Amino acid sequence: MNGSAIERVFRAAGGRIIAALAGRFRDLSLAEDAFSESCVRALTAWRERGMPDDPAAWLYQVAGRVALDMLRRQRTRRQLAPEQPPAEADAEDVMTADSYVIPDDRLRLIFICCHPAVAPDSRAALTLRLVCGLTVTEIARAFLVEDTALAQRLVRAKRKIADAAIPFELPSPEDWPERIEAILSTIEVAYAKAHEDAAGLSPHAGFAAEMLHLASMLAELVPDAGEVHALAALLHYAEARRPARVDAAGVMVPLSAQDPALWRRDLIRRADSLLAAAVRLAPDAVRTLQARLQACWCARSSLSDPAPWRRIRDIYDELLLVRDDPIVRLNRAVAVAELEGAEAALAELEGLDGERLAQFGPYHAVRADLLTRTGRIEEARLAYAVLLALDPPPAERQWLSGRLGELTSRLH
Amino acid sequence: MKYALLIYEDEALYGPDKSGPKIAEIVGKHMTFTQELGARRIGGSGLRATSAATTIRTVAGKKTVHDGPFAEAKEQLGGFYLIEAADLDEAIAIAKRVPVLQDGSIEIRPLLEP
Numbered sequence: 001m002n003g004s005a006i007e008r009v010f011r012a013a014g015g016r017i018i019a020a021l022a023g024r025f026r027d028l029s030l031a032e033d034a035f036s037e038s039c040v041r042a043l044t045a046w047r048e049r050g051m052p053d054d055p056a057a058w059l060y061q062v063a064g065r066v067a068l069d070m071l072r073r074q075r076t077r078r079q080l081a082p083e084q085p086p087a088e089a090d091a092e093d094v095m096t097a098d099s100y101v102i103p104d105d106r107l108r109l110i111f112i113c114c115h116p117a118v119a120p121d122s123r124a125a126l127t128l129r130l131v132c133g134l135t136v137t138e139i140a141r142a143f144l145v146e147d148t149a150l151a152q153r154l155v156r157a158k159r160k161i162a163d164a165a166i167p168f169e170l171p172s173p174e175d176w177p178e179r180i181e182a183i184l185s186t187i188e189v190a191y192a193k194a195h196e197d198a199a200g201l202s203p204h205a206g207f208a209a210e211m212l213h214l215a216s217m218l219a220e221l222v223p224d225a226g227e228v229h230a231l232a233a234l235l236h237y238a239e240a241r242r243p244a245r246v247d248a249a250g251v252m253v254p255l256s257a258q259d260p261a262l263w264r265r266d267l268i269r270r271a272d273s274l275l276a277a278a279v280r281l282a283p284d285a286v287r288t289l290q291a292r293l294q295a296c297w298c299a300r301s302s303l304s305d306p307a308p309w310r311r312i313r314d315i316y317d318e319l320l321l322v323r324d325d326p327i328v329r330l331n332r333a334v335a336v337a338e339l340e341g342a343e344a345a346l347a348e349l350e351g352l353d354g355e356r357l358a359q360f361g362p363y364h365a366v367r368a369d370l371l372t373r374t375g376r377i378e379e380a381r382l383a384y385a386v387l388l389a390l391d392p393p394p395a396e397r398q399w400l401s402g403r404l405g406e407l408t409s410r411l412h
Numbered sequence: 413m414k415y416a417l418l419i420y421e422d423e424a425l426y427g428p429d430k431s432g433p434k435i436a437e438i439v440g441k442h443m444t445f446t447q448e449l450g451a452r453r454i455g456g457s458g459l460r461a462t463s464a465a466t467t468i469r470t471v472a473g474k475k476t477v478h479d480g481p482f483a484e485a486k487e488q489l490g491g492f493y494l495i496e497a498a499d500l501d502e503a504i505a506i507a508k509r510v511p512v513l514q515d516g517s518i519e520i521r522p523l524l525e526p
Contacts, residue, residue: 117500172505
């Protein structure tokens with residue numbers, strides 16, 4: 001049995017065990033420490049005696065006893081009467097225990113980690129650490145911060161949860177919409193980081209898979225929340241297209257030019273069924289509409305299929321009814337350019353608040369493209385230059401530099 | 413768990429020295445709310461305007477007396493409740509019902525003594 005097999009067991013079982021311990025002892029730090037200690041003990045015990053029938057159950061039983069020990073020591077230190085030690089389970093019991101002894105408290109743990117009273121940038125980190133079992137170093141690398149800074153952030157978040165008495169119960173029904181929203185936006189932000197760099201070279205890319213897993217888990221745990229299915233569908237569509245997002249030279253490929261043969265059909269099928277649930281449960285939700293946009297693209301089977309611009313524009317029209325903001329209008333303009341021409345799309349862009357979009361890369365990208373198509377080369381070059389100054393990720397930078405080079409040569 | 417709910421509003425809404433017509437309106441709402449809270453309210457009060465505030469500052473061991481609140485801000489501490497709640501979610505639910513005239517903020521702070 002090698003070390004990485006054991007590591008995989010720890011990671012796969014960690015979320016559920018920490019969640020169960022947290023639910024039982026109402027203490028996140030205790031749950032985390034007890035689980036770590038059980039992993040340390042497993043390393044020795046399993047090397048000597050082999051892996052038990054059900055490693056997760058073994059870890060849970062041992063971690064439970066470790067947690068009780070830790071609590072007893074805390075009481076003794078505070079000079080309270082020590083509690084009676086619990087009856088020791090014998091080795092045989094632990095070796096043959098079944099996972100059904102572990103209650104599934106992961107949803108409660110997700111609700112705690114993503115409580116709106118926890119700082120937004122700490123929610124994703126805490127969820128990745130406790131529910132997904134990522135190490136502090138992995139999360140720190142993903143968020144581009146120092147290990148020590150991230151560790152401190154986690155400590156502060158756990159202290160806030162304990163000090164403010166964030167409950168270990170599921171929220172009451174009237175609070176669900178607000179609380180689910182906090183979870184969804186946490187997953188969205190974390191996934192957006194993973195997805196930012198088309199080449200998937202950034203350290204964020206590693207946990208895109210974790211976010212997918214978490215969204216699927218959530219859809220299973222809260223089967224009647226439409227937006228949860230919609231977000232899970234969105235993530236699956238986006239992840240399905242990852243292999244086609246850069247070419248062999250590492251240059252970004254725009255969505256409409258991606259070869260559908262490279263897309264992952266397994267993820268698209270899963271996304272389609274998640275979307276079907278979302279459309280049934282929450283047809284007008286913003287995330288459902290966004291997932292439908294993705295579905296239009298992912299329905300293409302080859303580049304010779306006509307691009308679905310008309311349906312894209314129609315869905316943006318629906319989206320405008322529930323969320324009229326400059327970004328939706330900007331994206332709609334891209335479809336308008338294909339259907340009615342670049343002049344019409346530029347006219348729509350004129351109506352947007354350029355100040356507000358100044359730091360938003362896609363605004364400059366769309367504008368530069370439309371200006372090029374209408375022959376306003378100088379202005380287009382300026383827009384590309386502004387965009388490059390916003391420091392886009394490498395694959396996009398290469399693509400943009402290519403476009404800018406083309407324009408420059410056209411001028412001469 | 414015991415929590416303090418600190419109420420921040422722009423006190424100018426209530427007129428000079430909180431003597432305007434709006435003050436009777438908000439006091440009435442607080443009285444109704446206090447009745448609804450029943451035993452979960454352990455204490456609290458409205459505060460007079462910051463024009464009545466006096467601040468003692470200690471700098472390097474030396475204490476000086478100043479006119480006015482400790483910090484100038486757009487919204488001022490105007491009153492507080494001390495409540496008993498099972499956990500933060502219950503405290504949040506109660507804090508959401510604290511009456512405010514227009515815009516304002518309720519800061520929820522757990523007390524040091526549990």
